[in-house]
Amino acid sequence: MIIGVPKEIKNNENRVGVTPAGVVELVRNGHTVYVQSTAGEGSGFTDDMYEGAGATILPTIEDVYSIAEMIIKVKEPIESEYSLIKEDQLLFTYFHFASYEPLTHAMIKQKAVCLAYETVERADRSLPLLVPMSEVAGRMSIQEGAKYLEKPLKGRGILLGGVPGVRPAKVMILGGGVVGTNAAKMAAGMGADVTILDTNLARLRYLDDVMPANVNTFMSNEYNIRELLSTHDLIIGAVLIPGAKAPHLITRDMLKDMRPGTVVVDVAVDQGGCIETCKPTTHENPTYIIDDVVHYCVANMPGAVPYTSTLALTNATLPYAIQLANKGWKQACADSNELKLGLNVVQGKVVYKGVAEAFNLDYTPVESVL
Numbered sequence: 001m002i003i004g005v006p007k008e009i010k011n012n013e014n015r016v017g018v019t020p021a022g023v024v025e026l027v028r029n030g031h032t033v034y035v036q037s038t039a040g041e042g043s044g045f046t047d048d049m050y051e052g053a054g055a056t057i058l059p060t061i062e063d064v065y066s067i068a069e070m071i072i073k074v075k076e077p078i079e080s081e082y083s084l085i086k087e088d089q090l091l092f093t094y095f096h097f098a099s100y101e102p103l104t105h106a107m108i109k110q111k112a113v114c115l116a117y118e119t120v121e122r123a124d125r126s127l128p129l130l131v132p133m134s135e136v137a138g139r140m141s142i143q144e145g146a147k148y149l150e151k152p153l154k155g156r157g158i159l160l161g162g163v164p165g166v167r168p169a170k171v172m173i174l175g176g177g178v179v180g181t182n183a184a185k186m187a188a189g190m191g192a193d194v195t196i197l198d199t200n201l202a203r204l205r206y207l208d209d210v211m212p213a214n215v216n217t218f219m220s221n222e223y224n225i226r227e228l229l230s231t232h233d234l235i236i237g238a239v240l241i242p243g244a245k246a247p248h249l250i251t252r253d254m255l256k257d258m259r260p261g262t263v264v265v266d267v268a269v270d271q272g273g274c275i276e277t278c279k280p281t282t283h284e285n286p287t288y289i290i291d292d293v294v295h296y297c298v299a300n301m302p303g304a305v306p307y308t309s310t311l312a313l314t315n316a317t318l319p320y321a322i323q324l325a326n327k328g329w330k331q332a333c334a335d336s337n338e339l340k341l342g343l344n345v346v347q348g349k350v351v352y353k354g355v356a357e358a359f360n361l362d363y364t365p366v367e368s369v370l
């Protein structure tokens, strides 16, 4: 199959859909890979590295879209890319269709085959192509939180790990899923005093078993959250209720219970945030202050560490990309329920129920397009 890797053109997106290591694997499987010039630059991969791996470099994005049968990228196509997409072309990338109606209509119009990373789903209902970004964001939340706790950045001026004779910072993590667990590992490793709250008792039992001694677990409810707020220095929002907005576990009136310089990193900002006063920020302007509480609410945290994020993402996507290239999308999706659930829009038809419902569009069962 002919595979194309365009350069991401969405603002501040430095990741790339395939690494040189991925090119080696695709070529070994008999495929031809075209990479747009400088596509890997933001992640530290030069054109020479791609050529050395067996890819051919093409100068423009138009060249890549016009030659490829399958496009592998990271973010959803943006307006200027819509017209480059060809009928029957397979696009394997994040789409997040339900959050942007014009994209859905554009993909219907172009009659492309859109296989969305975010809806590829395992039998245990986990989302293997979202997990890597949650791992990155969870680990990063502690790094960012520790930084904003510094006094010059308006924090409480407390060192996460303390020093001999001085207590470490207290870190409270709302939600013990992928983000929360990765945050807890980092905070615990730095010597902080960590508390994870979750509503899922089985999950708390598991975390209690595997976490080090400086991590405690607590049932998540309003009473417990209010009790902990006044004594904790760094709060991480890591809650997810699939398919719903994040619940506001910390309401505006609770901010007054927190000490000046407390830092909140609301990783769940992309689902509305679990702190009522959360509004999305960017890497250029990551924080704002309300009632002396520092809010960090960057919606695309992994974007700040493109080297790690690209490798983490492509480690997860490549095995699926190889299946799609080796078998063609129809056979690969017929053979793998995980991949089949990734199909959202196929040759003008919406085949993912959630997307059809979001915009009141006709729904076509995915089986009928295979």
Ligand SMILES: NC(=O)c1ccc[n+]([C@@H]2O[C@H](COP(=O)([O-])OP(=O)(O)OC[C@H]3O[C@@H](n4cnc5c(N)ncnc54)[C@H](O)[C@@H]3O)[C@@H](O)[C@H]2O)c1
Pocket (backbone or CB within 6 Å): 131, 133, 134, 135, 137, 174, 175, 176, 177, 178, 179, 180, 197, 198, 199, 200, 203, 220, 238, 239, 240, 241, 246, 247, 249, 266, 267, 268, 269, 270, 271, 298, 299, 300, 301, 302
């Ligand atoms: N900002 C970013 O850059 C970024 C990056 C990656 C992920 N995220 C977001 O982070 C959030 C968490 O993702 P995840 O992969 O960890 O999800 P996950 O499903 O692995 O974990 C969510 C956890 O929240 C728990 N939960 C649900 N309701 C709760 C409540 N009332 N109190 C406490 N816990 C509760 C669940 O039991 C679960 O353990 C999601 O909104 C995700 O989209 C953001």
